[in-house]
Amino acid sequence: MNRQPVERALFDDVMVPNYAPGAVIPVRGEGSRVWDQQGREFVDLAGGIAVTSLGHAHPGLVSALTEQAGKLWHLSNVLTNEPALRLARTLCELTFAERVFFANSGAEANEAAFKLARRYAWEHYGPEKNEIIAFRNSFHGRTLFTVSVGGQPKYLEGFEPAPGGIHHADFNDLASVEALVSDKTCAIVVEPIQGEGGIMPGDPEFLKGLRALCSKHNALLVFDEVQSGVGRTGHLYAYQMYGVTPDVLSTAKSLGGGFPVGAMLTTAKIAASLGVGTHGSTYGGNPLACAVAQKVIDTVSQPDILKGVKARAERLREGMMAIGKRYGVFSEVRGHGLLLGCVLTEAWAGRAKDFLAAGIDEGVMVLVAGANVVRLAPSLIIPEHDIDEALLRFERAVAKVCS
Structure with a gap:
């Protein structure tokens, strides 16, 4: 076994340079706290980009993973497995869906959704009906198809x-x-x-209008809930908050609580267009992933957990608004639930990464959503005292940037 030290410099020697990770290398997490190689502690308001929905090393998720690991790791889709079937049944019971396709990520779930939309139209209306309308500043993944549908040319x-x-x-x-x-x-x-586009909530009437346009033109309404789903808004899925039901929904990130898993949800009629052999995924529906996701959904879907998201969100929102007012750095804090975007004032435009870096120095982890928004997406069960401690640390970071 290679026992040589693992330091940040090693990244530049062995990894493709498409990322630019910070100097800190976390080695352990518990709840909403993370520790690095030197034992420094951080409060995590980033959540692995809205992924660690129940925090780090959640006992229930650890138990679900280790129990399944002792039984069965992988089969491929030549055979089905119990965890995948249980999870699909649960997702259908809790949402509009009647059919589920499992993948490994949000990009893969979206790829399946977009392919399904074209295939469904091809089957029912002919090959001319193939156009997709998406939105500027949207983000749907990094495959060639999903990045093309995403509205960010860069x-x-x-x-x-x-x-x-x-x-x-x-x-x-x-x-x-x-x-x-x-x-x-x-x-x-x-x-x-919109997540990467700056935590921009859709207007209710806008989303209702999209539903009406799709119904009028026999088009499918696809909701990308990779970031907004699985309790993030205080509802299991954001469509339930808006009262607008899509035809197809993609979900990932928080679904696995940190274990890679994604899913596409739809109705039985629409799903029929993906017949045997039309689409697939070797790892999709993996027993380990589905066992963990089952525990996540069983936990997050509890009314007290969803209610708690709203209370925590208000505490965090109010704290960040107060910091923004004291230092003149935020014009607003927008979003729903524990998906919040702190929008920089004109005086601080373009400097979101400065606040992220200063936060790391002060022991708090945040995200950015573009150059002008500090993004927060912590655990849905982050303790109130961790929120308060994170706010104290982030205020020190803001003071440092503003000095």
């Missing part, structure tokens, strides 16, 4: 030619969608809360 640069038939409208602007939609439209794809 992620597509150098990877063209992109798949065709994809158009982009302005988020929360129904008129811009009406100008693009036609009987050639097979799907409208939207994040109910």
Whole structure:
């Protein structure tokens, strides 16, 4: 076994340089606290980018994983397995869905959703009905198809030619969608809360308008709930908060609580278009992933947990707004539940990463959502005293940046 020291410099020697990780290397986590190689403690408001929905090393998730690890790790989809079937049944019981496809990530769940939308239209209306409408500043993953549907050209640069038939409208602007939609439209794809685009909530009437346009033009409404789903807003899925039911929904991130898993949810009629052999995933529906996700869903779907998300969110929102007011750094704190975006004032525009870096120095982990938004996506069960401690540390970080 190689016992040589593992330091940040090793990344530059052995890893593809598509990431630029910070100097800290965490080695242990418990709840909403993380410790690095030197034993320094951090309060985690980042949640692994909205992933560690029940914090680090949650006893229930550890138990579910180790119990399944002693039974069965992998089969492929030549055979099914009990954890996958149980999880699919649970997701159908708790949502609009009647059928589930499992994958390993949000990008894969979205890839399946977009392929399904085109295949469904091809089967029912013919090959001319293949156009997808998505939104500027959206994010749907890093595969060539999903990055093309995503509305941020910087992620597509150098990877063209992109798949065709994809158009982009302005988020929360129904008129811009009406100008693009036609009987050639097979799907409208939207994040109910734009994540990477700056934690921008969809207006209720806008999302209802998308539902009406899809129904009028026989197009599928696809909700990308990779970031907003699994309790993040205080509802199991954000569509339930908005009262707008999609035809297809993608979910990942918080679904596995840190274990890689994704899923596409839809109705039986629509799912029928993905017949045997039309799509697949070697690891999709992996027993380990599904056993962990089952425990996550069973826990997060409890009414007291969802109610607790809203209370914690209000505490965190109020704390960040107070810091923003004292130092003049935030114009607003937007979002729903524990998916919050602290929008920088004009005086601090473009400096979100400075606050992230200063936070690390002061022992608190946050995220950014673009250059102008500090993003918060902590554990859904983060203790109140951890929220308070994180706010104290982040205020020190803000003071440091502002000094």
